[in-house]
Amino acid sequence: MNNYFIGILILLLSGFAAGLFNRKFKTIVMSVLAAAGSIFCLIPAIDVLSGSRALSRTFEYNQVFGQVTFSIDHLSAFFILVITIMSMLSVIYANGYLKNYLESKNINSHLVFFPMLIASMLLVVTCQNSLLFLVFWEIMSISSFFLVIFDSSKKEVLQAGVKYLIFMHISVIFIIIAFALMSIKSGSFDFASFNSVMQNNTSFANIVFILAFIGFGTKAGFVPFHNWLPEAHPAAPSHVSAVMSGVMIKMGIYGIIRMIILTGTPSKMIAFGVLLAAVISSLYGVLYAISQHDLKKLLAYHSIENIGIIGIGLGAGMLGQAYSNPLASLLGYSGAILHVLNHSIFKELLFLAAGNIYLKTRTKDIEVLGGLIKVMPATAVLFLIGSAAICAFPPLNGFISELLIYLGLFRTLEINHLPVMLVVFFAISGLALVGTMAILCFSKVFGVVFLGMPRSEKSANVTSDCGLSMTIPMGILAVLALLIGVYPQFVFFDIKHIVYCVFPMDLVNLMQVSMVPLNIMQIVACFAILFIAFVTVIVLLKYYLTKGKKVMHITWGCGYNRVNTRMQYTASSYAGPFLSMLKPLFKKIFDIEKPKNLFPSSAHFHLEIEDIEEAYIINPLLKLDEKFLTKFESLQSGNIQSYLKYGLVFLLAVIIVSLLIG
Numbered sequence: 088m089n090n091y092f093i094g095i096l097i098l099l100l101s102g103f104a105a106g107l108f109n110r111k112f113k114t115i116v117m118s119v120l121a122a123a124g125s126i127f128c129l130i131p132a133i134d135v136l137s138g139s140r141a142l143s144r145t146f147e148y149n150q151v152f153g154q155v156t157f158s159i160d161h162l163s164a165f166f167i168l169v170i171t172i173m174s175m176l177s178v179i180y181a182n183g184y185l186k187n188y189l190e191s192k193n194i195n196s197h198l199v200f201f202p203m204l205i206a207s208m209l210l211v212v213t214c215q216n217s218l219l220f221l222v223f224w225e226i227m228s229i230s231s232f233f234l235v236i237f238d239s240s241k242k243e244v245l246q247a248g249v250k251y252l253i254f255m256h257i258s259v260i261f262i263i264i265a266f267a268l269m270s271i272k273s274g275s276f277d278f279a280s281f282n283s284v285m286q287n288n289t290s291f292a293n294i295v296f297i298l299a300f301i302g303f304g305t306k307a308g309f310v311p312f313h314n315w316l317p318e319a320h321p322a323a324p325s326h327v328s329a330v331m332s333g334v335m336i337k338m339g340i341y342g343i344i345r346m347i348i349l350t351g352t353p354s355k356m357i358a359f360g361v362l363l364a365a366v367i368s369s370l371y372g373v374l375y376a377i378s379q380h381d382l383k384k385l386l387a388y389h390s391i392e393n394i395g396i397i398g399i400g401l402g403a404g405m406l407g408q409a410y411s412n413p414l415a416s417l418l419g420y421s422g423a424i425l426h427v428l429n430h431s432i433f434k435e436l437l438f439l440a441a442g443n444i445y446l447k448t449r450t451k452d453i454e455v456l457g458g459l460i461k462v463m464p465a466t467a468v469l470f471l472i473g474s475a476a477i478c479a480f481p482p483l484n485g486f487i488s489e490l491l492i493y494l495g496l497f498r499t500l501e502i503n504h505l506p507v508m509l510v511v512f513f514a515i516s517g518l519a520l521v522g523t524m525a526i527l528c529f530s531k532v533f534g535v536v537f538l539g540m541p542r543s544e545k546s547a548n549v550t551s552d553c554g555l556s557m558t559i560p561m562g563i564l565a566v567l568a569l570l571i572g573v574y575p576q577f578v579f580f581d582i583k584h585i586v587y588c589v590f591p592m593d594l595v596n597l598m599q600v601s602m603v604p605l606n607i608m609q610i611v612a613c614f615a616i617l618f619i620a621f622v623t624v625i626v627l628l629k630y631y632l633t634k635g636k637k638v639m640h641i642t643w644g645c646g647y648n649r650v651n652t653r654m655q656y657t658a659s660s661y662a663g664p665f666l667s668m669l670k671p672l673f674k675k676i677f678d679i680e681k682p683k684n685l686f687p688s689s690a691h692f693h694l695e696i697e698d699i700e701e702a703y704i705i706n707p708l709l710k711l712d713e714k715f716l717t718k719f720e721s722l723q724s725g726n727i728q729s730y731l732k733y734g735l736v737f738l739l740a741v742i743i744v745s746l747l748i749g
């Protein structure tokens with residue numbers, strides 16, 4: 088594992104090294120060194136995934152930590168693959184994105200914390216000591232906090248950063264309690280010692296898993312622990328949003344999977360709970376995504392949706408384990424693990440495209456955009472590919488992982504137990520509805536942002552697309568999405584071996600029955616290739632048949648060519664009919680100035696959808712807390728003598744209590 092630790096060291100030093108160079112070369116130095124560090128970390132992960140045994144290295148620390156083992160097993164290797172590849176592409180993109188801030192802002196701290204976030208995630212997925220794991224987990228949260236508040240001059244950015252930090256510390260409290268219970272029971276901080284303790288006591292394992300699921304689920308963005316996510320992702324720079332949404336929230340998924348491994352065969356109650364929580368999260372996320380006008384906030388809610396989809400796969404796999412159905416378990420876990428990779432690809436692609444749009448228009452409000460496909464064709468095409476992938480359209484990668492999850496859910500119906508059948512029918516119906524709503528959402532986004540006419544000067548003034556340093560990483564992500572969709576049989580073959588190594592199953596029987604999904608993947612590959620060939624022929628035919636011919640006017644225009652922006656659909660009007668059927672699930676905030684006479688000088692209408700959890704739970708709690716704390720404002724007098732008096736009273740109280748106890 089020498090290469091791995093060299094890579095970690097390069098990542099940690101890359102930001103500091105970049106600070107030594109002048110403004111022009113800072114981002115280039117950080118990008119090159121961070122990419123090099125990621126490659127060094129990727130080498131041992133590929134070695135493990137290619138079939139070699141797990142790698143590990145044990146260090147002797149002080150009496151607090153004891154022996155600390157860093158291990159790259161198949162699960163860690165897979166997450167290292169996701170972290171390094173996605174981070175490398177975001178680092179390259181950052182080189183172009185941050186150039187726009189070099190003259191107006193000191194970016195040294197950003198250059199330090201960005202590779203630090205990558206390094207901390209790599210350490211999280213390999214550390215096998217619970218105490219040191221928490222240290223790396225906290226570094227991950229703190230470094231990402233400073234990245235979120237990059238544009239700290241804006242009040243809403245600081246509020247989003249503080250909310251993110253609060254939620255991350257609530258999350259780590261639950262993880263600490265779960266690890267503390269296991270450490271007390273086993274007498275060690277090492278993950279290996281937790282395994283026997285968890286598998287010999289079902290009720291204890293259930294309690295620990297629930298605590299850990301709340302902690303890791305908060306980081307992942309499961310509902311109702313999601314509230315930080317739609318605020319933090321839009322506040323951060325786009326390359327940071329891409330890493331946070333595409334990679335960092337998957338550290339929560341990693342923690343949940345690691346807990347499933349530690350608990351062994353999950354209980355039926357836990358399996359049902361995970362599946363139900365996942366379905367609710369996916370429905371909640373996509374529903375609120377449809378209602379958003381902020382492009383990055385919309386994408387953030389889709390992260391909640393896709394975390395739910397990953398959870399549905401995990402739930403199907405856990406039900407398969409709990410009811411001794413190995414094929415359902417294989418398909419569920421395979422779909423979940425593959426969707427971790429797939430979501431990282433298309434969500435990073437979408438966030439980077441959103442970054443291009445923001446840099447050119449200086450707005451994230453899709454209501455004032457439009458017509459950008461004419462001036463930003465590369466961004467438009469790549470955004471369309473990402474949109475099709477997240478909607479699970481073949482022949483792209485999102486379709487493959489969701490197909491595996493569907494197959495896993497259908498296989499769980501073979502259990503032939505009424506509670507299982509009811510929950511699984513709910514999950515299948517929910518997943519189908521999520522796909523439908525995702526199509527509605529992204530057809531709205533692409534149509535309003537890229538098609539039609541510019542709705543404001545912000546989009547009308549755009550004259551060109553972004554440079555190659557920002558477009559090439561997006562192109563690579565689009566190619567990856569297409570390759571996984573066209574050659575799913577090879578991807579499934581690798582993913583199922585990760586599942587074999589991670590989850591104990593009857594391998595002899597499982598390797599025989601797994602030929603069924605492998606054959607399905609081969610059929611999907613054939614149809615994908617035929618579909619691409621068909622589309623290519625149609626495009627070429629259209630090109631040659633219309634070459635040199637001038638189209639006078641569109642047929643459906645009825646001869647009218649004086650179109651203006653007020654004749655177009657807005658984002659609100661496009662999604663309005665669907666959202667009107669679900670009024671109780673939203674809190675609508677209206678800002679209306681009605682026309683006051685026959686020829687009004689001004690009028691406007693603005694609608695904002697507030698998250699019902701924030702509106703009816705979080706905000707009332709904050710107001711109650713604020714009301715309680717205001718009662719103690721008089722104590723904060725600013726008088727040093729008063730503060731000395733408080734200290735003296737506290738010291739006397741401590742002495743009296745000590746004497747009474749003694």
